[in-house]
Amino acid sequence: MRGFAFLLLLTAGAALGQDAKKEIQKYQQMIAEGSPAELYELEGEALWKKPQGPNSVSLEKCDLGMGPGVLKAAYARLPRYFRDADRVMDLETRLLYCMETLQGRSRKEATQRVFGNDDRASEMEYLSAYIAAQSRGVKMAPGTAHPREKEAFELGQRLFFHRAGPWDFSCASCHGEEGKRIRMQDLPVLYKPEAARPVVATWPAYRVSNSQFKTMQWRLNDCYRQMRMPEPVFASEATNALNMFLTATGKGEPYRGPGTKR
Amino acid sequence: MNRLRRTLLGALAFMLARPFAALAAWNENAFGAKTPQDALKGLGAANPAPSKDIVIDAPQIAENGAVVPIEIVSNIPGTTSLAVVLEKNPFPLAAKFDFKEGALPYVKVNVKMAETSDVRVVASAGGRHYAATREIKVTIGGCGG
Amino acid sequence: MAGPMKMRATLAGGNTAAAHTEIRVLMTHPMTTAQSGQPLHFIQNITVKLNGRTVVEAEVSQAVSRNPVFSFRLKGGAKGDKVEVSWLDNKGESSRIEGAVA
Numbered sequence: 001m002r003g004f005a006f007l008l009l010l011t012a013g014a015a016l017g018q019d020a021k022k023e024i025q026k027y028q029q030m031i032a033e034g035s036p037a038e039l040y041e042l043e044g045e046a047l048w049k050k051p052q053g054p055n056s057v058s059l060e061k062c063d064l065g066m067g068p069g070v071l072k073a074a075y076a077r078l079p080r081y082f083r084d085a086d087r088v089m090d091l092e093t094r095l096l097y098c099m100e101t102l103q104g105r106s107r108k109e110a111t112q113r114v115f116g117n118d119d120r121a122s123e124m125e126y127l128s129a130y131i132a133a134q135s136r137g138v139k140m141a142p143g144t145a146h147p148r149e150k151e152a153f154e155l156g157q158r159l160f161f162h163r164a165g166p167w168d169f170s171c172a173s174c175h176g177e178e179g180k181r182i183r184m185q186d187l188p189v190l191y192k193p194e195a196a197r198p199v200v201a202t203w204p205a206y207r208v209s210n211s212q213f214k215t216m217q218w219r220l221n222d223c224y225r226q227m228r229m230p231e232p233v234f235a236s237e238a239t240n241a242l243n244m245f246l247t248a249t250g251k252g253e254p255y256r257g258p259g260t261k262r
Numbered sequence: 263m264n265r266l267r268r269t270l271l272g273a274l275a276f277m278l279a280r281p282f283a284a285l286a287a288w289n290e291n292a293f294g295a296k297t298p299q300d301a302l303k304g305l306g307a308a309n310p311a312p313s314k315d316i317v318i319d320a321p322q323i324a325e326n327g328a329v330v331p332i333e334i335v336s337n338i339p340g341t342t343s344l345a346v347v348l349e350k351n352p353f354p355l356a357a358k359f360d361f362k363e364g365a366l367p368y369v370k371v372n373v374k375m376a377e378t379s380d381v382r383v384v385a386s387a388g389g390r391h392y393a394a395t396r397e398i399k400v401t402i403g404g405c406g407g
Numbered sequence: 408m409a410g411p412m413k414m415r416a417t418l419a420g421g422n423t424a425a426a427h428t429e430i431r432v433l434m435t436h437p438m439t440t441a442q443s444g445q446p447l448h449f450i451q452n453i454t455v456k457l458n459g460r461t462v463v464e465a466e467v468s469q470a471v472s473r474n475p476v477f478s479f480r481l482k483g484g485a486k487g488d489k490v491e492v493s494w495l496d497n498k499g500e501s502s503r504i505e506g507a508v509a
Contacts, residue, residue, distance in 0.1 A: 020323060027321035030331035031372070034431045036474035042411050118473075119437070184325060184401040208329035209402075211473040262325035286452040286495050293468045329472045348470060352442070356470035365455070365462040366427060370478035374440070374470050 016186055024184065028262075035260035037129060037206040040121060040213045044130025047123055053103030062098035064091070064131065075135035076255050079152065079244045080143030088143070088152040090243040091131060092124050092217045093235035114217065114234050121213045128204045128215045128258075135255045140200050142247040149244065152237075156245025159238060160191060165229040171242075173227070185262070196250035202259030209262050216243050292355050298347050298382065301355035305345055310384050310393035313338060318383055318396040324375065327400040332381060333370040340387040341367035350379030375400045409502035410435025416490040416508040428484030428508055430455065432492045433476050440469040449497055455479055456491040484508055 016024070051058050064074035065082070079090040085097050092114070099110040116122040143149040163170040174180065175190040188195035204215040220239050224232050232239050292304025302308050319333040334344055344367060345358040356373045367385065375381075378399045385392045413433040420426040438449045447469060455463035463479050486508055493503035 023321050023323040024325055027323060027325050027331070030321060030333070031329055033331075034370075034433060034476045034478065036433055036435075036476065038413050039411050039433050039435055039474065042413060184323070208472070209326045211328065288451045288466050293466070333478070351470055353468065353470065355468060357465060357467040360464045362460075362462050362464070364457055364460070364482055366480040366482055368478075368480040369465075370431075370476075371467075372472035372476055374438075374472055 016181060016184065020184070021186070028260075031208055031262075032260040035206055035258075036211075037213065037258040037260055040126055040129035040206065041133045041258065042130075043121070044126035044128070044133075047126050048130055053099065053105040055102065055104035057102055059095070059098050059102065059127070062095070062102060064094055071131055071134040073135050073138045075132045076138040076140050078142060079149075079240055079247060081146040081148045081152075087237070088148055088240055088244060090216065090235075090240050090247075091128055092215060093240055095124060095127055095131075096235050111234050115214075115221070116212060118211055124217070125204070125213045125215055129213055132204055132255070132258050136257070138255050140197075140247060140251050140253050140255055142244060142251060144248055144251070152241045152244040153248050155237070156241035156243070157191070159242050160245055165227050167228055169227040169229070171223065171227075190246060191249060193249055193252075196246055197253035198250075200247050200250035201253040201255050202257045202261070205257060205259035205261045207261050213258070216246075289355075289358070292358075293353060295355060296353060298349050298354040301347055301353075302384065304355070305358065305384065307345070307384050307386060307391035307393075310391035313385065313392035313394055316344075316383050316385050316392060316394035318381065318394055320381065320396060320398055322397070323399045323401060325401060327375045327377070327402070329372045330375045330398055330400070331370065331372050332398075334368065334383050336367040336383075336385040336387075336392075338367075338385050338387045338392055341385050343367075343386045344369060345384040345386075346371065346373065347382040347384065348373060348375055348379060349382060350377050351375065409500055412492070412502055412504040414490065414492055414504045414506050416488070416506055418484055418486065418508060426483055428457075428481040428488065428490070430479045430481065430490055430492070431476070432479075432504065433474070434494060434502070435474055436494070436496065438469055438471055438473045438475060447497060450475065450494045451497050452495045453477070454491075454493050456489075456493075457481055457484075458489050459491075 049058050049060060061068040065077050065080050066074045075091055079088050081088050096110055099105045100107060113122050114124050116125050160171045174187050178189055180187045188199055190196050206213045217234055217239055220242055221232055289304060292301050295301040295304050315337040317335045324330040336344060343360045346356045347354045348356050357371055359369050361367050380395050380397050382393055382395045416428055416430045419429045436450050439445045441447060449469040450467055453465040454461055462481055488508040490508060491505045495501045
């Protein structure tokens with residue numbers, strides 16, 4: 001098993017030639033112009049305003065870090081430490097918190113369907129599209145000063161390099177060395193700021209390969225699946241720590257999402 | 263919503279949809295064609311003359327064949343329609359756009375390509391047909407995730 | 408019921424001979440193909456109207472991508488012009504969006 005995985009990496013080969021890179025950039029640019037992502041933003045806005053749960057209230061008073069209901073620049077400031085929850089939270093984790101505390105929904109009900117499918121995205125995905133869009137142009141600035149934020153960064157960093165699972169993979173197995181690619185995708189070395197910046201500036205994103213809108217919690221979940229590791233719990237400390245590590249590594253980049261990806 | 267109401271609404275929607283359906287034409291012959299030649303025949307554009315005045319702007323490599331962006335402009339005077347033919351698709355004719363007074367012969371559309379193939383754009387002007395071709399390579403990217 | 412549509416119609420090209428109205432429309436639709444094994448469900452006709460008059464008529468197939476995005480251009484144009492885009496699919500479902508040129 002380990003041998004096969006290693007072979008896959010080896011056949012990934014050297015980075016793409018310059019011409020191929022340029023054409024792929026053109027592809028990425030053309031699909032981003034007028035992306036279905038905008039439709040998810042529309043649905044997200046409706047969901048944000050929709051009264052739900054036993055308390056029959058909308059999420060409009062949810063405090064994403066800039067004050068109750070303040071959405072402008074909120075996504076760009078996540079993940080960060082929240083005193084009321086006493087933990088570091090990324091967007092989806094914070095939304096879950098608001099669903100539980102404001103709307104009175106149970107964790108079980110609110111996390112029943114966190115990742116959607118071709119026909120219908122999940123609530124988290126629609127909401128993420130809408131909220132992230134309100135940070136367009138704002139420089140990514142997750143929390144870095146609070147001791148718990150530093151802790152989350154360090155945990156995320158350790159997790160990034162921690163090898164485990166049947167293939168003995170870590171995130172760094174694919175994202176830890178220059179010049180690697182899988183098929184036609186160059187693999188960004190995510191612990192380096194210059195590589196992390198464009199990545200954190202373009203998630204969540206609409207993925208044309210499966211016509212679905214995907215978030216960071218999904219992305220992390222799917223990376224773990226590809227590494228054949230146990231499924232991480234949605235909004236867990238581990239996923240938040242990894243998200244913190246990645247976002248903080250990419251900080252300073254003006255947010256230009258929600259993105260459109262292959 | 264109770265069943266009766268749903269049935270009534272369904273019937274109403276059907277009735278409203280029908281008149282539109284009767285008015286909208288769709289060239290089954292051309293769209294059902296399995297070869298590019300038959301598709302062109304179905305469009306009545308069997309032997310288009312090559313033209314440099316049809317500009318196809320598209321990436322040479324599409325990271326994913328599910329969405330291939332193609333932007334087309336015809337500089338042939340009097341262009342009234344543009345058709346997009348994907349040579350190697352199971353049903354090559356992808357779309358046909360008719361431009362009436364007030365519209366420019368321009369379109370940007372995202373198509374599905376099964377594999378690397380030529381994209382042929384056929385422009386019709388003054389009863390004559392012209393074509394330009396461009397190859398687009400299609401890859402499947404990433405680790406399937 | 409059909410999913411959301413979004414349309415943006417703007418003036419472009421300044422005061423030159425190249426002045427035109429740029430229309431970009433996003434549609435929600437599965438556009439399922441015969442290959443998928445699911446029943447065929449795709450947009451067949453699209454109509455673009457300017458101030459009530461049809462300016463573009465399109466026949467499209469399952470080869471158009473899921474959640475299609477189209478761009479069209481109209482000659483000249485003025486702020487406030489009414490643009491309407493509608494579609495009809497093979498099941499007889501339809502949707503429509505209207506907006507003013509900005």
